[in-house]
Amino acid sequence: MNPSWRRWLPTLIVFAIFLSPFLLISPKTYITLTISGLAMGMLLFLVSSGFSLIFGFLSVLNLAHGALFTWGAYIGFTAFTLINKWTGWGGPNSMILNIVIFLLALIVAGLLVAVLGIITERLVIRPVYGSHLFQIFITVGAMIVMEELIRIVWGPNDEVMPVPFNFMGSWDLFDVVVSKYPLIAIVVGLILYIVIFMILRKTKIGTIVRAGVENPEMVQVMGHNIYRYFTGVFAAGSALAAIGGGMWATFVKSIHPAMGGEIIVFALIVAIIGGLGSMTGSVVGALMVGLSYNYVAYLVPKAALGITMLLLVIILSIRPTGLFPEGT
Amino acid sequence: MNPVQLFRLEEKEARFRSPSFFLRILLLAFFVFTPFLFRSFEVLDVVLKIIIFAALVASYDVILGYTGIVSLGHVLYFGIGCYFVGIFMGKLGWTSYGHLALSFLIAIVISGILSVLIGLFSLRIRAIFFAMVTLAFMEFTFILSSQWRSVTGGDDGISFKLPGILAIDFSFGKILGVEFSGRIISYYLILLLSLFLFLLMLRFVHSPVGRVLQSIRDNEQRSIALGYRTYLFQVIGSSFASCVAAVTGGCFAIWVRYVSPDSSLSVSIMLDVLLMVIVGGMGTLYGGIFGAAFLMVTRAFLPKLQVLIASLLPGIPFAIRLSERWLFYFGLLFIIIVYFFPKGIVGTAQEILARRKRE
Numbered sequence: 130m131n132p133s134w135r136r137w138l139p140t141l142i143v144f145a146i147f148l149s150p151f152l153l154i155s156p157k158t159y160i161t162l163t164i165s166g167l168a169m170g171m172l173l174f175l176v177s178s179g180f181s182l183i184f185g186f187l188s189v190l191n192l193a194h195g196a197l198f199t200w201g202a203y204i205g206f207t208a209f210t211l212i213n214k215w216t217g218w219g220g221p222n223s224m225i226l227n228i229v230i231f232l233l234a235l236i237v238a239g240l241l242v243a244v245l246g247i248i249t250e251r252l253v254i255r256p257v258y259g260s261h262l263f264q265i266f267i268t269v270g271a272m273i274v275m276e277e278l279i280r281i282v283w284g285p286n287d288e289v290m291p292v293p294f295n296f297m298g299s300w301d302l303f304d305v306v307v308s309k310y311p312l313i314a315i316v317v318g319l320i321l322y323i324v325i326f327m328i329l330r331k332t333k334i335g336t337i338v339r340a341g342v343e344n345p346e347m348v349q350v351m352g353h354n355i356y357r358y359f360t361g362v363f364a365a366g367s368a369l370a371a372i373g374g375g376m377w378a379t380f381v382k383s384i385h386p387a388m389g390g391e392i393i394v395f396a397l398i399v400a401i402i403g404g405l406g407s408m409t410g411s412v413v414g415a416l417m418v419g420l421s422y423n424y425v426a427y428l429v430p431k432a433a434l435g436i437t438m439l440l441l442v443i444i445l446s447i448r449p450t451g452l453f454p455e456g457t
Numbered sequence: 458m459n460p461v462q463l464f465r466l467e468e469k470e471a472r473f474r475s476p477s478f479f480l481r482i483l484l485l486a487f488f489v490f491t492p493f494l495f496r497s498f499e500v501l502d503v504v505l506k507i508i509i510f511a512a513l514v515a516s517y518d519v520i521l522g523y524t525g526i527v528s529l530g531h532v533l534y535f536g537i538g539c540y541f542v543g544i545f546m547g548k549l550g551w552t553s554y555g556h557l558a559l560s561f562l563i564a565i566v567i568s569g570i571l572s573v574l575i576g577l578f579s580l581r582i583r584a585i586f587f588a589m590v591t592l593a594f595m596e597f598t599f600i601l602s603s604q605w606r607s608v609t610g611g612d613d614g615i616s617f618k619l620p621g622i623l624a625i626d627f628s629f630g631k632i633l634g635v636e637f638s639g640r641i642i643s644y645y646l647i648l649l650l651s652l653f654l655f656l657l658m659l660r661f662v663h664s665p666v667g668r669v670l671q672s673i674r675d676n677e678q679r680s681i682a683l684g685y686r687t688y689l690f691q692v693i694g695s696s697f698a699s700c701v702a703a704v705t706g707g708c709f710a711i712w713v714r715y716v717s718p719d720s721s722l723s724v725s726i727m728l729d730v731l732l733m734v735i736v737g738g739m740g741t742l743y744g745g746i747f748g749a750a751f752l753m754v755t756r757a758f759l760p761k762l763q764v765l766i767a768s769l770l771p772g773i774p775f776a777i778r779l780s781e782r783w784l785f786y787f788g789l790l791f792i793i794i795v796y797f798f799p800k801g802i803v804g805t806a807q808e809i810l811a812r813r814k815r816e
Binding site for chain 2: 190192253256257261262263265266267269270271272273274277278280281390391394397398400401431434435438441442445446449450
């Protein structure tokens, strides 16, 4: 295979997945499915980008990421309920107030979980840097503890996630039914992607982090305290997971303590497909998983998870290091 | 004679005189006489689960402690073993000894093939990929087993009867005042199988292949330099352990006579296995027995402890909720053990003994 062809491979695969269902699905359904697939992809991106960046930079396989996601969903739930009780912005009034309360809940969740992430990194993960085996054990232990803490604080049952009034229902664009919330999720996800991308590309911190993904020792040699950046990246990854959790909960309208364990598998697959430590890889991988999952879920409902695994197997066999291995 | 041969000769001579040898015999005797010592079914159940999980944890230890790669989906093969026995006995209704043996055989073959495939395309790149890919596959199989209702019975699972002398209503008569029902016979069958598996694993880790695996664990670069294809050896190690896990799964199904996604394939069982291997000690094989015993016994006594706490602190819902979440304490224990006793019970004991011997 020549290199120039290889460079376009990810794009080709995405477009192939994107267009293939045209043969089987009517255009209107196709658009509806594509939008929900893109929304799912953007939400998966939020979870897996943090996971992937933490692995790339800290080389820690953070299995507690799913628990941070669940914490984000629960804190978002509580924040939304409290703010709504206090101000009533989540009710049937203007769209802008709905968006404000939604974003407020997400910001609260992101900030609190970032603090939780800092505590986890400092207390639990820092003593075992360098040993993959112990990191896996420690993060599994942290996952158990955090998930059980949720059961202790909020109780073990499912809760109904409140959704801002104007986010429900759908718009009718040229006879195509477009649900409102997936569009909002896509927009928020895209904005966050651009923000992350800009931070990584244009700021000094981003340059250091990208250099750290490639070669952490060299960054230390250049006189940067890499452990401080480790904490920062872990906190940022946790915040992204939490925002993803809050948005996912609004998407599926319910939360339960084990939801993180289910999503972490998707995050793993996306991170492997995209290439560990790569932002662009995360977004491409997440969109691929989200789209293929939704198309197959419509055509053959029971094979939906199977297609994700198939995607993983195919990508791993043709490109063992993921689609974007360079750490971009 | 070279030093290695001398060392082995010395080891062989001391084999029947060492205190740990008597300890092992004592342990085996305890398992053999359990049905005579304790008449209650609950105790027998706990002891048998210790036996099965000791074998399962030991097979996990072959991957983790001896090969040095982390699998997070080892329970997948346990579940395959469970489900093949369940499907053959329950769904298809083929209750005969031949079909029981056949179901074990198919489970072993399928586990072997699957683990070789997973190993081939995930160990090739980085050992850490193996952890992620196995976890993803286990989750996939879990969802498959809970949704493919026509074959696996969905979330309800399959309950089934066993052939001939293993059936519950079979009775052999009384020996030493204990009625030899199908339960007791299956207890001994499982004990025998687990013992066989355990000896097989001991043989495996001390075989030339096992020594290569340990060398890969200790220094992969050096093993590559010595000319070993480390990646193939890792695949061999993990697929051997997977086949053993499939047999333990079949044993579990024989004892419980019921399979369901939650009881045989879920992540919580994987967490149990991880906890057992950490408590017992990695790279020891025997650690599994202690780890399993610790977890099973604590879990059997926990409900009583909860009742006690609830009676001591009436009317405080938060305290009761705290006492209910025993997994929380296991998680804390897990972290503490990894920090302070990374070698587990058996590993720490071995270290102390070795230090004493040197002095």
